């Protein structure tokens with residue numbers, strides 16, 4: 384089945400947290416419309432960029448784009464950004480498949496036997512500049528062809544976000560300026576695009592409109608019937624904040640993450656890092672005379688943002704009836720031990736998910752550092768800060784346009800190996816680069832993410848790393864410096880969760896394994912909007928010779944423009 388969508392993307396006045404700002408809307412709506420399909424279906428989105436002055440692309444987060452790597456929605460990577468006034472057609476299949484090749488190297492897509500494995504909670508978002516922060520995002524839900532390994536009576540879905548009144552454009556300029564201007568902590572936390580800023584703190588002049596009773600900032604309402612069980616889908620597109628979500632008086636049973644089933648775990652609250660998605664089961668088993676708060680708090684950074692709130696509304700109570708008791712509290716923002724313990728509890732559902740290969744062919748060790756380049760503040764991986772080239776890698780690699788990017792491969796491991804991760808870098812200099820890690824097709828790759836101190840003494844941050852085009856197994860998390868002799872012995876090779884996003888905790892490491900089985904060029908980056916913008920990412924490529932014919936509509940820029948576009 385083909386699901387056809389026609390989208391017009393433009394700025395629009397909106398008041399997500401009661402403060403009137405310009406958001407990026409899709410067909411006049413914020414957040415964007417939900418895209419829903421069944422496993423094996425095709426999604427077509429005809430996207431018209433109506434923004435007067437900005438380019439755009441949309442990334443289908445968690446969808447592997449097997450056979451369509453040019454539709455991953457990443458500028459300079461998979462495609463040329465869609466210019467103002469232009470239309471681009473995204474077309475892809477929502478199916479988790481094992482890519483297979485015939486003897487001529489042609490792609491034959493084989494479906495996994497367990498069709499239930501593929502369904503799950505996804506989302507889409509802008510991937511150009513900081514446009515995700517400007518509100519360009521929405522839900523993408525893939526239903527299974529068969530039965531789920533859990534049951535529920537109804538379904539609810541929310542996307543979590545953090546929110547600023549300063550435009551994404553102004554934020555981007557600050558981040559790329561010297562002196563550096565940091566985006567700061569968010570003004571509000573939003574649940575399904577709704578939050579509440581305290582309007583009484585806003586000075587009223589003609590440019591500031593904060594209206595505490597605006598209908599767009601009424602809290603989001605999750606409607607339930609007493610006694611029933613619901614599947615609540617939760618995803619985070621937060622720009623900066625790690626978040627903790629909880630519902631007053633209700634336990635949550637986590638059953639799915641990033642489109643893969645988990646061994647059910649009951650929790651009082653759930654950490655959700657940017658780029659992650661979950662399904663939790665909740666049962667409306669509390670006093671039906673009341674409504675209850677769903678609450679959202681910042682973790683990992685000293686919170687300066689009030690709790691984000693939504694209402695769990697027990698029918699037939701009025702949805703506007705506010706819960707009588709105060710919102711429940713999340714764990715302390717800096718209780719990292721709590722977050723690590725929770726992360727380690729999430730393992731794959733036995734018998735439903737593929738187990739990892741016992742060995743890998745290649746190990747990459749990525750040191751995450753904050754650096755200075757010519758006085759500009761950056762993030763670097765193995766001392767290289769990613770600066771995207773004007774020509775998209777995919778076409779440049781496929782059509783061998785060698786001067787489009789740096790063909791010297793970046794380093795597999797950081798140097799010096801005795802780098803002290805507990806203090807700011809003694810020499811904060813790094814270089815800019817756009818080289819690619821070329822992976823052997825179908826090889827098994829381990830990535831060890833190694834965290835370190837930022838430029839600020841006694842500071843190391845959480846980084847949620849997201850991989851395009853693949854899912855990886857999270858083999859383990861550890862504190863301090865990764866020990867290649869000892870730590871792999873502690874890997875979970877039995878039931879590690881398959882994910883597309885994994886948290887890297889302060890001063891620690893996270894070990895990932897994936898199969899380089901999807902022909903294309905794929906970004907792997909910190910999902911914090913500002914951090915990717917400051918260079919915190921790397922590029923992977925595999926099986927380029929097996930990539931099909933790239934549509935010309937994705938190549939109208941840089942050196943591919945000269946090569947492929949007809950000139951008048």
Ligand SMILES: O=C1O[C@H]([C@@H](O)CO)C(O)=C1O
Nearest residue numbers: 565837838839844913914917
């Ligand atoms: O990238 C970042 O920059 C700031 C700070 O380190 C410098 O202002 C911050 O908190 C980040 O996460």
